[in-house]
Structure formats: C-alpha cells, structure tokens
Amino acid sequence: MSQRIHFNQAFFTQSAPSIRECPPESGREVAFAGRSNAGKSSALNTLTNNSKLARTSKTPGRTQLINYFELGEDTRLVDLPGYGYAKVSRAMKDRWQENLSEYLHERQCLAGLVVVMDIRHPMQEHDTLVINWAIEAKMPVHLLLTKADKLKRGPAQNTLLQVKKSLKEAGVDDLISVQTFSSLKRAGLDQLQSKITGWLLDEPTGE
Template sequence: MTDSINFRKAYYVQSAPTLRECPPETGAEVAFAGRSNAGKSSAINTLTGNGKLARTSKTPGRTQMINYFFLNDDQRLVDLPGYGFAKVPLATKQKWDKHLSEYLQERQTLRGMVLLMDIRHPMQEFDTMVLNWAVEVEMPVHILLTKADKFKRGKANGTLLQVKKHLQEAQVEDLVSVQTFSSLKKEGVKELERVLNQWLALETEAEDLPTEG
C-alpha cells in the first residue's frame, strides 16, 4: 500500500534556467506543463492548498524557469515554463522549447507529466508536440482539462470523451490518461492526487522487504 503524500507540505526550493542547474537526480518528481494560459500555476496552488506557492499572473508566460517545489527530501513537483505564448521574442520562445524538450527527455528522476489544457481549447499544436515528446520516451502523461467550470457538466464530459477518443485513435491511451479539473471549484483534486501518489511512490529496497518463513 503506497503511503499517501501530503501535498499541503509543498514548499518552494529553487528555479533553474536550464537542465544542468536542476537539483540532484534523487528520488522522484512529476512535472506540470501547459500553455501559458492553461491555469497551470492555479492548479498547483489548488493541489497544495497554497494560493501563493506557484506564481499566478493575469499576464500569461510569467513562468520562465523550471521551478521546484519539494514535498519532502525525495519527492518533488516541478512547474515547467509555460509554452506557446506568442507575445515573447521568438528567440526566448525557442530557448524555452529547447529547455523543455531537454528536461522531458533527459531528466532521469521524472516519473510522469501532468499536461494542462484549457477545456475550451484542448489538443492545440503545442500540446500535441509535448505529448509526442513524452510518448517518444514512454513517459506517462495525465491530462488535466482545466477551467471545467466554464462549461456545464454535460459539455465538459463531452469534451473529455472527445479527448479520450483522440488518444485511443492515436493508440496512446495506455500511456496517457485524462480528467476534467477546476481550480475555481476545486473539482478533480482527489483524482489528480491518486495519479501523483502512484507516480511518486518510491521504490522499496529489496533487502528491506520482509522475508517469508
């Protein structure tokens, strides 16, 4: 039985501009990625019960570094730079994309990625690009269809089914899961917690396991 993580204990540790400046590769971490207006910081703050943990802004694209929030010494949440925001210089955008790609493909302690999409505009070009990166390295992805409160429940469920169908047609449903989420109404938090608990579970050393007899 996996011990349940107390996400309310999350605390900020550092921001890294490149992969080489990230914390040492020990334990396990889960990354949060998404377009700059997908509500990524709000989702992290809702999950952790700390409205000031991840910086939120009415100006999308404020997260420009890889931000680390520790749950304990061995388990971490990682807030990746928002991508796809048009009002930054092209050179800056290309640099973000390069660092994002490097992190997703090379970080050994990365157990999975939460990919956030505004439920009103799911599966945009940049979302597909990030999904392709993850599938290439066989990394699990959990999609959060955020701002679900913007839709009535029937329409939100319809969009959820459309995304699930898309994943089935792409034959990645074994690697990619999806749910609806609302930071405003705090809906979908328990489902997200279950996924993160599973991904962040630390391996038990074989010699620590009880022997039979």
C-alpha cells in the same frame, strides 16, 4: 517511503533556467506543463492547498524558469515554463522547446508529466508537441482539462470523451490518462492527487 504524499506541505526550493541547473538526480518528481493561460499555477496551488505556492500572473508567459517545490521524503513537484504565448520572442520559444525536450528525455527522476489544458481549447499545437516528446521519452502523461466550471456538465463530459477518443485513435491511450478539473470548485482534486501519488510512490520503471 510512507504511502502518502502530503501535498499541503509543499514548499518552493529553487528555480533553474535549464536542465543543467536542476537539482541533483534523486528521488522522484512530477512535472506540470501547459500553455501560459491554461491555469497551471492555479492547479498547482489547488493541489497543494496553498494559494501562494505557484505565482499566478496576469501576464501569461512570464514564468520562464523551471520551478521546484519539495514535498518531503525526496519527492518534488516541478512547474515548467508556460508555453504558446504569442508575445514571447521566437528566440525564447526556441530555447523553451530545447530545454523542455531535453528535460523530458534526460531527467531520470521524472516519474510523470501533467499537461494542463483549458477544457475549452484542448490539444493545441504546443500541447501535442509536448505530449509527443513525452511519448518519445516513454513518459506517462496525465492530461488535466482545467476550468471545467466554465462549461456545463454535458459539454465538459463531451470534451473529455473527445480527447479520450483521439488518444485511443492515436494508439497512445495506454500511456496517457485524462480528467476534467476545476481549481475554482476543487473538482477533480482527489483524482489528480491519486494519480500523482501513484507516480511518486511507485518504483522506477527503467526508461
């Protein structure tokens, strides 16, 4: 495998309503999860330099499918359904939780999980739930604090430090990394690409 991921070559391949309809287990993939209004689609579009790759919707919670984007050489990005949106029915929330937990625990080619959070509202209930599932599955996690342009540099750095402190206090800072990010200003893009490249090009670590 070449030692570079060409993010700008990403293209949509398929949607899956559950893990049973996901593509065959092969290669490596990195998944993106996040609250419906956290800027997940915008982050994916910035990462791939393609404003139309992941559909951004004015109606949060609309994407209820697992969406796959091929990067080439058996590497993929995965856009997981947005969560935590109040207007989604209880049954839909329960189905989402069941599917996401199953995906994180059972998808063998999943190399890492990016959890997207609005820097102004980090570590919400559903975020913590997803992070805990990933920890249970021994899955490396990268927290992406998006919309950093909405805060001045000082408050943004304070939030970053607070999140890092909470991870250290929980004893999970060895499995979880965190950064600030702005899709609007493309700030933090190099760091995100570097993290995902490392996950996709490393050899599988077993569990």
